[in-house]
Amino acid sequence: MTAVVTETEDTAVVKPRSVTRPVVGFGLIAVVAVVLILTVPPGDARVQLTRGPEALQIPLMTLPATLAVGVPAAIAAVLAVVALVQVLRTRRTVPMWLTVAAGGFLLLAFLVHLVSGKSSVLPLTDLLASTLFLATPLMFGALCGVVCERVGIVNIAIEGQLLGGAFAGAVVASLAGGNPYVGLVAAPIAGVGVGALLAWFSIRYQVNQVITGVVLNVLVLGLTTFFFKGLLTELDGWNDRSRLPALPIPLLSDIPVLGPVLFRQNLLVYLLYAIAITLHVYLFRSRWGLRVRAVGEHPKAADTVGIDVNRTRWRNTLLGSAIAGLGGAFFTIGQGLAFGIDITAGSGFIALAALILGRWTPSGAIVAALFFGFAAALSQSLRSFGVTLDSNIPLMIPYIVTLFAVAGFGGKVRPPAAEGIPYVK
Structure with missing residues (x-):
C-alpha cells in the first residue's frame, strides 16, 4: 500500500x-x-x-x-x-x-x-462571453493572490486593491479628458499603494497579515466613499464614463464560438492573457519562480543559499498588488462605468476562494475564477432558459464546490508552508 x-x-x-x-x-x-x-x-x-x-x-x-x-x-x-x-x-x-x-x-x-x-435556445457563445466578462476581475484578483501567497504573504487586501484600482482608473481617465488608457496606467499604481501598506506592516513590523488585510479593505472602502461623496459628486468632470475600446484580432476574432469570446476584447483582457501565461511559465520554469517558491515553502533554507527573503516578499507583494489594481480598472473603464461606492461588491473575497480552489497555481486560479464567472452568468440566464429556479441558487454552487475543494474532496489542497509567517533573519 x-x-x-x-x-x-x-x-x-x-x-x-x-x-x-x-x-x-x-x-x-x-x-x-x-x-x-x-x-x-x-x-x-x-x-x-x-x-x-x-x-x-x-x-x-x-x-x-x-x-x-x-x-x-x-x-x-x-x-x-x-x-x-x-x-x-x-x-x-x-x-x-x-x-x-x-x-x-x-x-x-x-x-x-x-x-x-x-x-428555449442555449446561446452557448453568449454564455461563454458573459462568463469571461464576469470572471475577468476575479482572475486578476486570483493571480494577485498567487503572486503574493507563493512568497508567504496572505493578501486579504485584494478587495481593497481592486476598489482602489477602480477608483483611480475612473478618476484619472476622467481628468485626462476621458482617455481610458491613462486610467489604465493609474489603476495598478493605486493597487501598489495598498500593497505597500500591506508589505510595510506585515514584513517590517510583523503585524498579523490577515488583520492587516482586513483593516486595509475597510480603509480603502472608507477613503473611496469619502472622496466619492466629497469630490466626485460635487465636481464635474471627475467621474465621467470612459471605456476601453474593443480591439478585435484579425482572423482569430472570426473563429466560431471562441473567436468572439476570446479575441474580440479590449486591451485589459489581452493583458490578462499575457499576465496569466507569463506567471505560469516563470513560476514553474525559471530561476525567479524557484526562488519565489522557496521563500514561500522554506524561507530559512532560501536565506541560507543567499536569497533575500523579505526583499523577495516586498517585490512580490507590490507586483501582485499592481495586478489586482488592473483588475479593479475593469469595473470602471473596462465596462464603461463611472465609479460607485463599493463597486467591487466583494469580488476580492471571491478571488481568494478561486485562489484556494485553484491550488495556488496561475492556471488553477484562472479555471476556478472562470467557474465563478460561469455561475454568475448562468444565474442571469435562467429565465431565458424557461427555468423558474431562484437565480440566487446557482450563485451558491461555486462556494459549495470551494468548501469541498478545501476539504480535499478533489485531491490534496495545501497552501505554501510559510504562508502568513513573518521571517526574522
Missing part, C-alpha cells in the same frame, strides 16, 4: 494516504452524470453556436435531447470513473486537466438539459 512518510525530530512516521475524499468527489460527478442521462425530457434541444459577426456561420442546431445530454454526460461519467480508478490504484492526486474535463462535460450536459424539450 502506498504511504506518505513524514519526519519528526526523533523518527519517521508512516501514514497511509487517504482516498476517501477524492473518491467521494468523483463519485458525485459520476452519479450526477447518470441522473442527467436518466432524467432527459422528451423532445429536442436547441443550441446556438454563433451570434452574427463570425465569418463562418453555424446554423441553429436542433438535436435529440437524449443524444445532446447523454453524450457529454456519459463522457463526464467515464472520466470520473477513470479518475476513481487512478486514485484507488496509485493513491495520488488526480491531474488538474482530468478534473476540469470531467467537470466541463458535466456542465455542458447540465446546460443542454435545461433547454431540452423546450422552445
Whole structure:
C-alpha cells in the first residue's frame, strides 16, 4: 500500500494516504452524470453556436435531447470513473486537466438539459462571453493572490486593491479628458499603494497579515466613499464614463464560438492573457519562480543559499498588488462605468476562494475564477432558459464546490508552508 512518510525530530512516521475524499468527489460527478442521462425530457434541444459577426456561420442546431445530454454526460461519467480508478490504484492526486474535463462535460450536459424539450435556445457563445466578462476581475484578483501567497504573504487586501484600482482608473481617465488608457496606467499604481501598506506592516513590523488585510479593505472602502461623496459628486468632470475600446484580432476574432469570446476584447483582457501565461511559465520554469517558491515553502533554507527573503516578499507583494489594481480598472473603464461606492461588491473575497480552489497555481486560479464567472452568468440566464429556479441558487454552487475543494474532496489542497509567517533573519 502506498504511504506518505513524514519526519519528526526523533523518527519517521508512516501514514497511509487517504482516498476517501477524492473518491467521494468523483463519485458525485459520476452519479450526477447518470441522473442527467436518466432524467432527459422528451423532445429536442436547441443550441446556438454563433451570434452574427463570425465569418463562418453555424446554423441553429436542433438535436435529440437524449443524444445532446447523454453524450457529454456519459463522457463526464467515464472520466470520473477513470479518475476513481487512478486514485484507488496509485493513491495520488488526480491531474488538474482530468478534473476540469470531467467537470466541463458535466456542465455542458447540465446546460443542454435545461433547454431540452423546450422552445428555449442555449446561446452557448453568449454564455461563454458573459462568463469571461464576469470572471475577468476575479482572475486578476486570483493571480494577485498567487503572486503574493507563493512568497508567504496572505493578501486579504485584494478587495481593497481592486476598489482602489477602480477608483483611480475612473478618476484619472476622467481628468485626462476621458482617455481610458491613462486610467489604465493609474489603476495598478493605486493597487501598489495598498500593497505597500500591506508589505510595510506585515514584513517590517510583523503585524498579523490577515488583520492587516482586513483593516486595509475597510480603509480603502472608507477613503473611496469619502472622496466619492466629497469630490466626485460635487465636481464635474471627475467621474465621467470612459471605456476601453474593443480591439478585435484579425482572423482569430472570426473563429466560431471562441473567436468572439476570446479575441474580440479590449486591451485589459489581452493583458490578462499575457499576465496569466507569463506567471505560469516563470513560476514553474525559471530561476525567479524557484526562488519565489522557496521563500514561500522554506524561507530559512532560501536565506541560507543567499536569497533575500523579505526583499523577495516586498517585490512580490507590490507586483501582485499592481495586478489586482488592473483588475479593479475593469469595473470602471473596462465596462464603461463611472465609479460607485463599493463597486467591487466583494469580488476580492471571491478571488481568494478561486485562489484556494485553484491550488495556488496561475492556471488553477484562472479555471476556478472562470467557474465563478460561469455561475454568475448562468444565474442571469435562467429565465431565458424557461427555468423558474431562484437565480440566487446557482450563485451558491461555486462556494459549495470551494468548501469541498478545501476539504480535499478533489485531491490534496495545501497552501505554501510559510504562508502568513513573518521571517526574522
